[in-house]
Amino acid sequence: MSQVLKLLFSSNLKTLLSNRQNSVRTLSSITKELIRQSGPATYTNQDILLSNLKVASKTQNVLEIVNDHSKIMNHKHMMQALRSLFLLQKSGNSNLSIQQIIKHPDFEKLCKCLKKHSGAIELNDSIEALKVMNFIGVQSDSTIVQVLLQLIRHQINDLSLHQIIFIDFLFTHMKSTPLVEALRLALPIVFEIQIPYKLDRENLLTMTECLQYVSKKNVSDKCVETIVNSIVKYRGDIDFRNAMSIVWSICDMEADPYFEQLMKRCLDCLIVQFDSLQLTDIETTLSKLVHRVSNKHTFYYNDVFIDLSVNRILDNDLGFEPAIHILRRLFKVYHEHSNLMDYILKKIHDDPLTFENTSSVNISIIVFMLGMCNGNSKYMDSIKGTLQTSNKLKNLKDMFWLKMATSLCILDVYVPEILEKALSDANINKTINKGFVADYRNLLLLKQSITLYKSDYMSMLPANEVLEQLQSKVSADNEFPLEASLQVAFGGQNYVKTNIVSELYHTIDHVVMLRKGGYAVAFPPANNSNKLEDLDMGDNQMVLIYGLNNMHYMRNTKTMKGFVSHSIKTLESMGHTVVSICLDDWNALSDFERIPFLMQAIKEKTEHLAIMSDSI
Structure with missing residues (x-):
């Protein structure tokens, strides 16, 4: 074996091979294969073992090299072996499954060697080794992973911002252990300490990644403001990918006025580059923005972006159910989009069974939005007939009955079954106990509509004493x-x-x-x-x-x-x-x-x- 190793690392390998055929036969079969793949050996002082690891075309090749040469491998060889395993596995060129690699005795040998030489491994290599172990599926409580975590722990103050973010990402795929949890808690603290002097304010991608990181961590407002202000002061162009990431990060954090300037800038960027956005990204961005809109923080609302998003969705003709899903978002922020409503109602107009077969939630969204928009649609006459005769509507369960009845009466549709549920004693008492002024207004509006337009249903209305009580609470606001x-x-x-x-x-x-x-x-x-x-x-x-x-x-x-x-x-x-x-x-x-x-x-x-x- 020593003769083989001497041959592998001799600078005169070609001469030795030609003069000593018997010695060549002692080479491992894997070494012969690698020599054939990589072409004629050279007379340089290159590290042949390192080169062979780099050009290995199969996972089995890498593990055989480890088996044959583990005793002379240094930490660079071991890191290259791990790197090659990762690349082959990731590219789909591996001839072994992940489970086979983990259980393979040569992989275990590699881990033992890596542990033995851990003192010579640099911080960046420790992180890369942890990445490979994570990718392959080595358990976080295994000896080798714990060794790598200890190496990172001892050098935690030397971590760059990018390294902190990456290690934290790896932890999301690792089983909890005391050391993992300790590092998980420590990383945001180190990140926050380093932000003022390690943040690269000329690198938009770095700042965007940092904002994404803090959006999911419990860090101080000052830390977040440092990143936000740095992006605001960035004078370069913001491409749509970074703009979208920033918008998502802001939406993932608690609303605050200091986000407004950056949010406006990024939404303007998305509008200008809207054609570059994928449909799935548009839907996600729209959903996140709508979720955060409030009376206090209106800067999450951008009517131009919403209209562009809805128009793109309609252009793709996604169908009835997805369209209602979008309508639900618009309803939340009181945004009227007549084309979307027409699209939905046309589906019902063309096939009335569409309405009967959809969910109760979808029916409620359609009716609520129609009532909110005063039935503003060219298909309104058709939909009124559907609402009046729909068996699905008459048999709805677990509904906001007052809101449903009021929305219908705004459309001049009176469904006795809905009115009975909305104006029942049980529902009236429930409404009073909840104490929502909006419900009181709905009940009073029903009183006004029925009295003026549908006197046949007067007997359903609650006593005037109840209505006077509710009216006084409405006036007080x-x-x-x-x-x-x-x-x-x-x-x-x-x-x-x-x-x-x-x-x-x-x-x-x-x-x-x-x-x-x-x-x-x-x-x-x-x-x-x-x-x-x-x-x-x-x-x-x-x-x-x-x-x-x-x-x-x-x-x-x-x-x-x-x-x-x-x-x-x-x-x-x-x-x-x-x-x-x-x-x-x-x-x-x-x-x-x-x-x-x-x-x-x-x-x-x-x-x-x-x-x-x-x-x-």
């Missing part, structure tokens, strides 16, 4: 930002009534009275009633005024949500003039512009309006 300006415009407190209630339990923000010619009329000081019907109108025109915030409108189209427009519709059916003021538009005005803005809105709803105040 209201704010009246228009009140002071209206009082200035119309001449004082006696000219404006605030927080008024109709006999059908509408809550009205303000009421003013106009006589012929459009001049304001003061309410009698003795009349302190907050009932609309108690206000003595005489020959005067009563104008009802609402101040509507962004929650009353669809987010992208600024059209009124169904429950708002339907409530106004019922008041107008009672003969009242109703003026709605968008508070976002009003708040955007300068102080001197606000009162003329109110007057113009009222004038558009009344025949005549004189100037009410010298202050205008």
Whole structure:
């Protein structure tokens, strides 16, 4: 054997082979094969064993070399053996399964040699060896893996940010052991300490990877801000891959205002490079963004990106069920997309059984969104007939009954089976106990709709005492930002009534009275009633005024949500003039512009309006 080893590492290998044929026969069969594969031997001082390991074409070849030469292999040979095993296995060129490799005696021999020479292994090699062991499937509680983890533990402060991220990734595929858990806890701490002086602020990919790492770790806000601010200050272009990764990372963290600037920049990048995005990436990004949108943190919402995403999805004609899945996301953020709704309703129009065969959840999303958008679709007449006669709809179980019944009545669809469930004593008591004001509004809207349009169902309605109780709770939540300006415009407190209630339990923000010619009329000081019907109108025109915030409108189209427009519709059916003021538009005005803005809105709803105040 010593003669073979001498031959393998002699710089005059070719001469020795030609002069001593008998010695050649003592070479291992694997060595002969490798010599044939790699061509004629050279006279250089190259490491033949290292070269043979590099050019090995089969896993079995590598293990045979280890078996034949383990006694003379140094740590470089062992690392190359591991590297070759990894590459052959990963490329699919291995002639052994992972289980066969783990159980192979030559692999065990390699692990023992690696343990023996562990003192000479550098940090980067320790990490690479751990990667190979992880890939092959060596258990984390095995001796060799524990040795490698100990080597990393002793040099933990020398780890680069990239190495920390990579080791943490390896841990996600490793069984928990005390040492694994100790390192898992220590890595984010070391990462956080090193971020201020090791972060490469000129390398976008590195910064993106670091942000992704901290998005899943419990690190300080300062650590996250350091990375975010570094990306914000990055002056190079952000490609769509990095932009998408950044968006995902931000969505995976707790919402905070300091993400807004970076989020906006990355979404703009995605919009510009939208054609480069894969459909699956679009769907994931859309889902993550929608999940994080809130009234407090609106920067997650981008109507252009949403519309582009939905249009791409529709272009691929994914079908009925996937389309409803997208609709559910849009419903969450009050985003109206008429093409998507038309796409879904056309599927039902073309095949009514599509509606009958879908899930209860999908039916609820369709009805809720239609109600939210006031039935805005060219297929509405067709779908109304389907809703009215659908057996699936009549037999729904475990539903938000008040919301379902209200959405249907907005569409002028009244299904007795749904109304009975929504207005049952059990459901009314459940609604009261939950204490959700939105449910109270739905119940009051049903009262208004049934009374005005479907009196046949009046017997289903709860007692007026219950409705009065709920109406008082709805009124308690209201704010009246228009009140002071209206009082200035119309001449004082006696000219404006605030927080008024109709006999059908509408809550009205303000009421003013106009006589012929459009001049304001003061309410009698003795009349302190907050009932609309108690206000003595005489020959005067009563104008009802609402101040509507962004929650009353669809987010992208600024059209009124169904429950708002339907409530106004019922008041107008009672003969009242109703003026709605968008508070976002009003708040955007300068102080001197606000009162003329109110007057113009009222004038558009009344025949005549004189100037009410010298202050205008």
